[in-house]
Amino acid sequence: MYKQYVLAVLLLCGLVPLAIAQQTPKQFVLHNTEIISIHSKNTGRDHELVLVYPSSYKTHPDKKYPVLYYLDAYWDTPLVVSTYGNLIYDNQVPEFIMVGLSYPDSADYSKERRLDYTFTAMDEKSGKANVFLEFIKTEVAPLIERQYRGEKTDRVIAGNSLGGLFTITAAYQAPDFFSGFIALSPAVEWDSQALVALDNNYAKQHKTLNGRMFVSYGTSEYPAFRDPIIHFQKQLAARKYQGLALLNYAMDGLDHTGVKGDGYARGLIWVWKTKKPAGPSGLERDMAGVK
Template identity: 30%
Template structure:
């Protein structure tokens, strides 16, 4: 449990350590932070183990950021992943990012053998929008940014283009959007707009990629998005989807 002073709420934090972590005393590991950990952690933590077996993807420390339930009275993703609410009031994105930067990440780095230069943020749907917001608002906090079927929040700046300059001379890391071809029409259209306006740019501080998951739906292909993104970031082996590189 993490009691956040930045946000003023508690979070359930789930952690999966790499296989043989205790024996590999000198090894530091990439860390992936999963938004919506109530659902994404149980799906992706075991998948990562199988990816290590079959794809030779490096092991990683998996951190699920969860709420402890799905009831809106407990689950505040609709606040934490928004910069501006529908009524124009401030959302919780900035305090949430402050929680990550000032509270959770330092605790994970202090307790475990992490590799801070390989820190990854992964999110699905509205959580995918939050990943893009994090890239825009805190471009150096994460090395890898993976947004699976991101939502279309009006405050998700990177979905429609950067409106301020970002120093791209030291390009490092990844900004990846994965989209299922059978996702809801308006979300699929948003993802294709991102592909055409963002993934084609060469003035951003990341390697931008678009993953097209043929036949993929909004949430059921979450594992495909995760696996494909890791194969891009850590392997030269092609995934069984279309990976678009500008």
């Protein structure tokens, strides 16, 4: 009786694990996803691609899809996947494949992205965006288009902060490779506003900049970071480049990373505005009883 009493006390105190505690907890899983490890010949480093397939992917084996290439996938994949599902339900965007650009778990994410997303070098740990862009152009995109049915003529690139800087840079340095650009709070202030200088030099020789581009910022962002974005938005709009469909946007009351939710939703709608599916939204169908 004494042993049974002691055991009961230990169980109540949590000193002896219960059977239920020994079971592996059920985890939340993002379905229709896959991680592909890839060693880049361009960067000489290991990378990961987070693939997210549209719901019709398996049932339509001959269909090709537009592709969203988004940076910082190790942070933003849950948000982008959720935003995509919401927009598909609202019938605002076509189905597309998502390819998140990421790094292995052991990587120093901040170090890797600073190296890969900046096109001018402020030190030995930055300024390799041209190499990373070649990685996307010559290794990632061909893989997605060859094995995963990605469209060659409908590629969108998206990113936040340094990722936004990379996104806009790609418009100048890879003409006609991407058809859409979503730059959320781009780091225009990087390297004494090197992006402004890039646009100035480009404009001296070009009147055309093709693509649909969304550039945004949060009004509550640190002024030293925010104000260069506002200046660049105005400069880019004043260029009136042929072929450029530009949407500048300000997010009232949001700060640097809080802009991602609204930004991705509005950015995706903008870049694929011309491909918005016909028909009612999911809510309209549901309320009308349409199956």
